[in-house]
Amino acid sequence: MLSKKSQYAFQALMYLSEKEKDGPVLIAEISKKKKIPLKFLENILLELKKAGILESKKGKGGGYFFGKDPGQVTLATVMRLIDGPISLLPCVSLYFYEKCANCDEKHCGLRDVLIQVRDANLKLLERKTIADLSLRPKTLQALKIKG
Amino acid sequence: MLSKKSQYAFQALMYLSEKEKDGPVLIAEISKKKKIPLKFLENILLELKKAGILESKKGKGGGYFFGKDPGQVTLATVMRLIDGPISLLPCVSLYFYEKCANCDEKHCGLRDVLIQVRDANLKLLERKTIADLSLRPKTLQALKIKG
DNA sequence: CTCTTATGCTTTCAAAAAAATCCCAATACG
């Protein structure tokens, strides 16, 4: 399961993505609109900034905004940043690999399945970006039908 | 990520599956062979028993054994039993559904993606069983080549 | 019937992680 922290991160990123054209957005505004505890949100945004996903400006007219194109920020990147491994066990993780305590990886049936699970997840999470979360398929469909 | 508890559960189930023909297996034996803390393992096996996956017999010649065919016990079942939801958020869970605090499900792009992720996971985890963990593809391949 | 061998069940404890809060420093702008 995703932690509250990464749920908040996604909500904040979606909000920022929608407001992208309006310039910097205040933490307080996101906090209020998305009902995220203010100080917790501060930490989250800071972490996203350190990773280069967001940027910020202090003082009047300041706030947070994207440091890179929301269409370039994958869900997998955000999840790894905030929650760590996407894999179900460290022994199948690409970015956070750790050897199993008590299992021979060459003969572990569980590992084989978890690698398949990992790949299925990555196939989706590495493709989908923050931009995809706002431009939803259903919305696009609706537009198609209308147009 | 899977908890230690469900890792232990899978290891124990794999061990029991291999020893199925030898009759009941002692908790202590599993604990020793798989290096799982004894008392922790007791609780895990008990939980698996309550779910009908395992059965047990007390006294001399007692121990744990399968209550149903290992080929009928899916990984998804075990994971839900021990760790809870397989989905990344409760709002997309089939067995542990809970409404999102602050998002309109009909217009949540994140939810759409997480449903896809859930389905990709279930496709694998509902198919694979404990029996599959022991009878590994590579082993079968080796047998094919030999035979 | 009672001794031995096992599991059953509740409770408790400790450690770690998650979530939230607090404080003050740094920076930008007018």
Next chain:
DNA sequence: CGTATTGGGATTTTTTTGAAAGCATAAGAG
């Protein structure tokens, strides 16, 4: 300068996880 806003660590609270202890219960052997 003074106000608005983020920076960033320290701290606290809560929840979850991992593990252990202890006594209860059941089954079989003799």
